[in-house]
Amino acid sequence: TQLLEQSPQFLSIQEGENLTVYCNSSSVFSSLQWYRQEPGEGPVLLVTVVTGGEVKKLKRLTFQFGDARKDSSLHITAAQPGDTGLYLCAGVDFGNEKLTFGTGTRLTIIP
Amino acid sequence: ETGVTQTPRHLVMGMTNKKSLKCEQHLGHNAMYWYKQSAKKPLELMFVYNFKEQTENNSVPSRFSPECPNSSHLFLHLHTLQPEDSALYLCASSPEGLMNEKLFFGSGTQLSVL
Numbered sequence: 618t619q620l621l622e623q624s625p626q627f628l629s630i631q632e633g634e635n636l637t638v639y640c641n642s643s644s645v646f647s648s649l650q651w652y653r654q655e656p657g658e659g660p661v662l663l664v665t666v667v668t669g670g671e672v673k674k675l676k677r678l679t680f681q682f683g684d685a686r687k688d689s690s691l692h693i694t695a696a697q698p699g700d701t702g703l704y705l706c707a708g709v710d711f712g713n714e715k716l717t718f719g720t721g722t723r724l725t726i727i728p
Numbered sequence: 729e730t731g732v733t734q735t736p737r738h739l740v741m742g743m744t745n746k747k748s749l750k751c752e753q754h755l756g757h758n759a760m761y762w763y764k765q766s767a768k769k770p771l772e773l774m775f776v777y778n779f780k781e782q783t784e785n786n787s788v789p790s791r792f793s794p795e796c797p798n799s800s801h802l803f804l805h806l807h808t809l810q811p812e813d814s815a816l817y818l819c820a821s822s823p824e825g826l827m828n829e830k831l832f833f834g835s836g837t838q839l840s841v842l
Contacts (some may be wrong), residue, residue, distance in 0.1 A: 621770070647828065648828040650828075650830075652831075657835065658835050658836075659732070659818050659820070659833025659834050659835050659836055660771075660818075660831070660833050661833070662830045662831065665828070665830070667828075705771065707771075709827045709828050714827045715827060716773070716827045716828075717770070718770040718771035719770060720768075720769075720770050721770070
């Protein structure tokens with residue numbers, strides 16, 4: 618079973634700052650998803666990336682899939698309190714087509 | 729509102745109790761899932777149902793018993809649980825049960841086993 622390490626585990630920054638969180642594995646993914654989970658709710662899908670080197674933008678959020686399809690990053694520009702939540706990456710293993718979730722980054726944006 | 733509803737939202741039970749978690753989806757999806765979310769651990773897939781048939785059981789202890797009477801409803805029957813089973817139990821659905829599909833999660837049931 619592949620292990621997806623997310624870093625940092627916790628991040629607390631001021632409103633308006635920029636940040637990047639990471640999702641890394643030694644395995645190759647056929648696709649990778651990013652979810653955000655707000656307190657008291659289930660995860661909600663933000664984006665799916667499928668091509669090595671792919672970059673997708675969702676307003677102030679920029680998602681990048683590594684060229685080798687083993688890692689991904691999420692960059693948030695001008696963070697807002699509404700960005701607060703647990704960010705989860707989830708990768709589909711290229712070999713066994715299983716979806717595995719990462720360890721999560723808990724983000725807090727301070728007003 | 730994701731279209732997936734879980735009840736109850738919170739549950740406290742003793743180790744000798746029997747209780748059930750309920751999940752209902754209004755999205756017309758064919759696949760439903762149970763996940764366990766514990767502190768400091770990744771989301772763990774427990775069971776998958778596709779067209780009402782169980783297609784995956786990730787070595788889950790028999791004190792957890794799933795039931796899927798139709799494609800819209802999913803239950804998780806609990807009996808003689810242990811304190812380490814305390815966690816957030818999330819139900820999810822997806823259109824066809826393919827691994828790269830978007831998962832639609834419910835808000836979860838926060839379970840505490842005393």
